[in-house]
Amino acid sequence: MKVASYNIHKCKGTDGRVRPDRIAGVLGEIGADLVALQEVDHRFGKRIGLLDPDVVRREAGLHLLAQSDAPDGHGWHGNALLVAREPVSYRRLRIQLPGVEPRGAIIAELDLGEGPFRVIAAHFGLLRRSRISQANALIAAFTWMTPMRTILLGDLNEWRRRRRSSLSAFEPLFGEARPLPSFPSRRPIFPLDRILGWPRGLVQDLAVHNTPLARIASDHLPLTATVDLSSHSLSIRNVA
Numbered sequence: 435m436k437v438a439s440y441n442i443h444k445c446k447g448t449d450g451r452v453r454p455d456r457i458a459g460v461l462g463e464i465g466a467d468l469v470a471l472q473e474v475d476h477r478f479g480k481r482i483g484l485l486d487p488d489v490v491r492r493e494a495g496l497h498l499l500a501q502s503d504a505p506d507g508h509g510w511h512g513n514a515l516l517v518a519r520e521p522v523s524y525r526r527l528r529i530q531l532p533g534v535e536p537r538g539a540i541i542a543e544l545d546l547g548e549g550p551f552r553v554i555a556a557h558f559g560l561l562r563r564s565r566i567s568q569a570n571a572l573i574a575a576f577t578w579m580t581p582m583r584t585i586l587l588g589d590l591n592e593w594r595r596r597r598r599s600s601l602s603a604f605e606p607l608f609g610e611a612r613p614l615p616s617f618p619s620r621r622p623i624f625p626l627d628r629i630l631g632w633p634r635g636l637v638q639d640l641a642v643h644n645t646p647l648a649r650i651a652s653d654h655l656p657l658t659a660t661v662d663l664s665s666h667s668l669s670i671r672n673v674a
Contacts, residue, residue, distance in 0.1 A: 435548060435661045438464050438643070439587040439627050441472040441557070441617075441654035445484045448620055448650050454485050456651035461494035461516070464643055464656055467546060469496060469516040470555035472589045474508040483508030490516065499524065501540055511538030513555045513588065521546055531556065531571055533564030539572060543582065549663045552584040558591045558600075565592060565600035573603060576632075583663055585637065586630040589654065593624040601628070609634045614642050616655040627657040637661055 440461070445454040461469060476482050483498075483506055491497050496516040501509050508514045510528045522545040531537040539556035554572060558565045569590075576584065586608060592601050593613070601611050613625030622642065631637030643656040 435468065435663060436466045436658060437585060437587065437629065437661055438466040438469045438656050438658045439629055440469060440656035441589040441627065441652060442474060443652040443654060444473050448653055455489060456647060457485060458490045458493040460648045460651050460656060461490060461496060463645055463647065464658060466658065467518045468553065470553065470587050471514045471516065472557040473512045474514040475502065475512055482506045499542065501528065510540050511536065512557055513538065513540050515540060515542060515553065515555060517546060519546055523550065529575060532567040533559040534561055535559045535564065537568060541575060550582060551663055552582045554584060554586040556588040558589065560591060562600050566603065569600060569603045573607065583636055584632040585661060587628065589626055590628045591626050593626060604630060608632050612640055614640060614657065616642050616657055618653050619649045619655045622655055627654060629657055629659045631661065
């Protein structure tokens, strides 16, 4: 299964133009089975989604798993999930994340036909102390849930490594987050976007989707990975 994380920057490209069609084009290039998007809605006023679901379906073969309570919204605190096929089963949980800025995360348990798995999709804050609190909140949520193959992905807004990284709290469970530069899209330097997996080794072939269209469609480049749901046994001891 191919997965991706993509901060679409409210569809505003590096040329300053708001072009949702370019985001749909990038999603079509990626060809993922599941995509976590960030910044999918207007931030102020009515939380209206910025994408055209019909165009995304036509160009990329993806459809939205509705997260918003607003009639025309796409996400929860800007986070949305797209899937290439209708889930056999689907259950979601939305949680508020601590911090100075209002942030949230989607936790979805679904089966796309290859067995059940969990997705945790989030967009962390700009302040390091907020990111530490947000990481700990997701770990707490993960540890009280039934053990299930889990993909954690999103714009985690962290570029530091090891002890200085606010993501170090994830390492005992998910391993070290491999940093691949994805921001800014025209000349990526900072590894702000991450895809992690539990058990370790679940996520493979991590890569940045760097194409001419991706470099102009958003200020972030998408991050992609493959996930093999069939090759990892689970044990409750792994969650300790």
